[in-house]
Ligand SMILES: [Zn+2]
């Protein structure tokens with residue numbers, strides 16, 4: 425073989441080998457790579473018009489399995505208000521239909537209502553401590569729930585305080601007194617059976633069962649936060665355990681009771697540098713609040729490394745693009761397990777098979793949720809009415825209002841009489 429033939433032979437060999445490695449051996453030589461899904465094993469085209477599984481949770485679109493708990497963050501923020509994050513509130517929905525609210529921080533009622541759950545089922549609230557960012561919306565839930573279909577008392581569990589006036593009972597009694605005018609103005613107008621509370625105050629110093637009904641056990645134990653009178657909770661049902669810390673400095677009781685938790689929710693405060701730069705605290709206050717009153721991210725990680733839950737949830741910081749990294753970085757110094765950095769409308773479906781984290785997508789223009797059962801008729805005799813002085817200020821607009829009564833009578837098919845004093 426002369427040199428010329430050797431070059432030709434070598435070139436041909438190179439072409440054959442290249443062709444072989446690029447597909448001849450698979451029998452699809454020369455075809456361009458087809459990456460469309462239809463090309464795979466004859467699978468049908470995905471329809472652009474038929475419904476298919478979502479990657480988010482749309483309220484009231486999914487059935488809970490009998491052995492499943494859905495936890496929804498309805499408040500994950502800080503004591504100061506912001507549209508993106510209400511203050512502390514976590515809703516736990518059980519496969520048996522029971523629903524439990526843990527903390528009811530300022531702004532959270534709006535989130536609960538956006539989930540469109542009949543308010544008759546939003547009647548059990550467990551308060552971890554009496555800071556406004558953990559119970560500041562109890563009045564909003566009391567009133568709005570009572571208007572929108574909870575025709576039974578709002579049931580509230582919460583800790584005692586070092587003195588009676590620092591306890592949950594005193595706080596809720598004061599709240600009811602605050603709404604004296606609100607209630608008086610509704611008497612004889614609408615069904616007000618929901619404008620009552622049923623308060624279960626328990627000793628904050630004890631590790632104890634505070635609720636046991638329908639297979640659900642809720643325990644409370646002491647927390648260390650601000651002053652005496654903070655607690656944390658666990659909910660156990662059907663072999664699942666969800667733990668909610670409310671606010672606390674890292675403590676031995678949480679580590680003990682959160683053991684074997686499927687979902688362990690614990691506060692994780694904003695970093696000290698951000699407390700100074702963005703929350704506008706002095707360095708002294710930032711160190712005190714961010715590391716001594718609350719749980720700093722590094723300490724959150726340390727607690728979770730001791731608990732080793734199936735899944736850890738950190739909340740209680742303003743979650744922005746520039747704050748999330750520093751919080752995560754500090755948590756990861758001390759904890760490398762499964763973790764969610766919570767934000768409002770984050771959802772966890774918890775079962776023995778797994779824990780799925782998603783976001784809920786809600787209708788910001790939501791109306792009242794459907795009624796679980798109808799309102800009772802009321803008697804106009806119960807109305808408080810006006811003094812003659814105020815009554816005497818009415819303009820005569822009967823000519824435009826009376827047709828509305830006629831319109832309603834025609835629509836409903838029974839007569840609604842225009843109200844007169846005689
Ligand atoms: Zn607090």
Ligand SMILES: [Zn+2]
Pocket residue numbers: 503512555557558671740
């Ligand atoms: Zn707090």
